[in-house]
Amino acid sequence: MTIQEYLSPLRGKTAAVLGIGVSNTPLIELLCRNGVQVIACDKKSREALGERAPQLEALGAQLHLGEAYLDDLRADVVFRTPGMRPDVPALLEAKARGSIVTSEMEIFFEVCPCTIIGVTGSDGKTTTTSIIAEMLRAAGKTVYLGGNIGHPLLCDAEKMQPEDFAVVELSSFQLLDMKSSPHIAVMTNLAPNHLDVHKDMDEYIAAKENIYLHQHEGDIAIFNEDNDITRSLSEKVSARMRLFSRREEVADGAFLRGDTIVLRHDGCEEAVMQISDIRLPGMHNVENYLAAVTALDGLVPYEVMRETARTFVGVEHRIEPVRTIRGVQWYNDSIASSPTRTIAGLNAFNEKVILLAGGYDKHIPFAPLAPEVVKHVKLLILCGATADAIEKAVRECPGYHGSPEIVRCESLEDCVKTAYERAVRGDIVTLSPACAAFDQFANFMERGKAFKKLVMALGE
Structure with missing residues (x-):
């Protein structure tokens, strides 16, 4: 299904978009441009939204603001914001009235025409996502980088080509009710996190699992062999399972031998780079490179991977x-x-x-x-x-x-x-x-x- 095939049946119907933030504002604009009657809902007041409020109204959106922004939620489709649990009472009530509850990311996975590489984990996912995108770009590929890293991708779907790559950082909140998985799924590690939102650690892990649970034959799932939780999850994979490790030599994936990152597949192995090639400090960044080179094995030449490691200076706010x-x-x-x-x-x-x-x-x-x-x-x-x-x-x-x-x-x-x-x-x-x-x-x-x-x- 293309983005236009998704949007065409929505013309003249109502869509409630919950949260007028970074990820949803472009979605509101996209829906309005395509003849959808948009109800833009946010807990913020009109004053707090500032110039954004009249700008959205000029596009045709109806604003529903303030503390009661979720009351009497009635729309054909409801797009929840990533940080909102799908089982909040307002969404359950909307579902009971016949609304389809979805998210920008879920629809993107349905309409994306190119290869999706998804990265999740408790730590390292933004840097790993960025390294993968940098390597692909250095290899001459057209890359769309987004998701939890800050850029919504649905609005880019129309210009994507089959030979392009969408590199997507996925949070547990985005994955919580996802019913699709990327072609290449990377799980960097798992440790207790966001337990103020998730019911418990089991729910947090279950949300992360959606990055690979809906994969098909021919897809690839990549796990951190050194992390107890991700190692146990790797046993559930139905697609091709690959591992990365800085402690053990894995049979299929990347590992550290001395100061050398080695890739092994189909009984063959290749030295990809030295730790000294990696400009980013810390062994956690070596792990990020192990994950990235495993994901891009066969897609990016090793010399390009090495040059990226030597030049990539990292992402803002990360050491x-x-x-x-x-x-x-x-x-x-x-x-x-x-x-x-x-x-x-x-x-x-x-x-x-x-x-x-x-x-x-x-x-x-x-x-x-x-x-x-x-x-x-x-x-x-x-x-x-x-x-x-x-x-x-x-x-x-x-x-x-x-x-x-x-x-x-x-x-x-x-x-x-x-x-x-x-x-x-x-x-x-x-x-x-x-x-x-x-x-x-x-x-x-x-x-x-x-x-x-x-x-x-x-x-x-």
Whole structure:
């Protein structure tokens, strides 16, 4: 089915779009342009939407705003926003009245004319997605990069060609009710995350599984052999299953032999690149490259993979160098919204760091983080809703004997100021919060930008 074959029957019908944000605004515009009567729903007030409100009304959309934005939801089709559970009462009631409840991503999978490579996981999915896209582009392919990484892809479907590639980052929220899977599915790893939204860890894992459960013969599912959960899930695959590992030599996939990334398939093996070729710091990024080269085996020449590794400088907010001041290096790792991400970030450095952490509580235990803090941190600066829980976990860690020193601050600005005052030449300061940003910021991007602004304002 093409995008026009999907849209044509909707002309003259009503579509409710829940959430007027980054991913859904282009969807609203697309539907309006194609003669669909759009009801744009959002919890924000008209004032909070600003110029976007009259712009959408000019296109023909009817706005349904405020706290009661989900009340009496009546439409032929309802597009839920990725962060909304599909079983909220308003959506269940709409279904009972005959509405089709779907999402921008679900429809994209139905109409996409080209090969879809999907990436999910608890950590590393954005970087892995970006590496895959960079390698394909370097090989001369036309690539559409989107999904949870920030760009909605449905509006691009009409210009996609069969020989193109859609590289899609998929969150657990997007996958929760998906009934389609990509041709190549990559699962980087799984660890407790988003337990403030998911009922429990079992539901979180079940959502992630949709990236491969609907695959067909000829499709490929790629798993991290080193992660207990993903290794167990790989046993359920009906498509071709491939693995990547930095600890073991796998029979079909990529692995690390000494300092060399090796690809093995059909009884043959090839050296792809050296760890020294990878510009991004940290062994977690070696894992990201292992996943990427497995996904692109046969699609991208190895020399192109190597050159990409040598030149790709990473994605904003992911161990991003910000500035060196008085011999002190400052890094923005705001993407680290879970303990496992922060652990990976700490392991990217060879020396102990000054760590800025804390934020919104996603109900993830901090006990696994504590020994890594004791091992890798010389000064721990905490703020936010989870500061008490992180401090408690560190102080109760068996290896903690008063080091690192723990300092409490009221805001990110205070954290930066304290780090600036305490750091000496040769130190590394990293914002790697282990928590989401929602207690003080709209998202991790806003938090990271605020951090960089504060750091850039510091004097020499």
